[in-house]
Amino acid sequence: MIIEDPKKQLKINCFFILIALTIIYDYSVKGKTYYDNVISKKIEKDIENPYDRTYNSKNNSRYSYQIIMNKYSFYCSRGFLYSIKEGGQIAYILSPIFNEINNYKAVKTQKTENNTFRKLYGFNIPFIILTVFILSFWFENYIYVLTFIGRVFILVDLIYVLF
Numbered sequence: 001m002i003i004e005d006p007k008k009q010l011k012i013n014c015f016f017i018l019i020a021l022t023i024i025y026d027y028s029v030k031g032k033t034y035y036d037n038v039i040s041k042k043i044e045k046d047i048e049n050p051y052d053r054t055y056n057s058k059n060n061s062r063y064s065y066q067i068i069m070n071k072y073s074f075y076c077s078r079g080f081l082y083s084i085k086e087g088g089q090i091a092y093i094l095s096p097i098f099n100e101i102n103n104y105k106a107v108k109t110q111k112t113e114n115n116t117f118r119k120l121y122g123f124n125i126p127f128i129i130l131t132v133f134i135l136s137f138w139f140e141n142y143i144y145v146l147t148f149i150g151r152v153f154i155l156v157d158l159i160y161v162l163f
Helices: 006-028 078-083 116-136 144-162
Strands: 033-045 063-069 073-076 089-094 101-106 112-114
Touching (some): 006 116, 006 144, 078 101, 101 116, 112 116
Antiparallel strands (some): 033 063, 063 073, 089 101
16 A cells, blocks of 8 residues: 555654554563462463374474463463462563563572563564564655555554553
8 A cells, every 4th residue: 555645654654663662662661570379370282283294292282381360360381380389479570551471480489481472472573563664764665565564463463462
């Protein structure tokens, strides 16, 4: 979609750059640290894909590990799940704008992890799209399709962060 008026194009791109910078800011700035007790631990077997032919030692099965607390629940690694017991205390850092869990730490064992999916949609995707928008100022006639795709990704990312 090519907009004939360059000033209108600039305003639209600046709006999406502002959204991307807000999401990156929310991920990058350290929020407040909270402490909560683990209510339960959940291990879920993912749905097997009959077309998956990896033949790994677990017979093509994958597991998701989730920790459930009073206010929040989040997915973690297997090692972190087994390092903490039910009733154990976890320190977690919430992002300042969207209240998403960025980092978490087991208080007893001092084992710390980052939420890698949060890093993907909170930093990596907005940073790549921000780069596309900045490049569109110089190559506006060549990458207009990428800027449109970037707008869609930023809107989807914002909706995901909000809900």
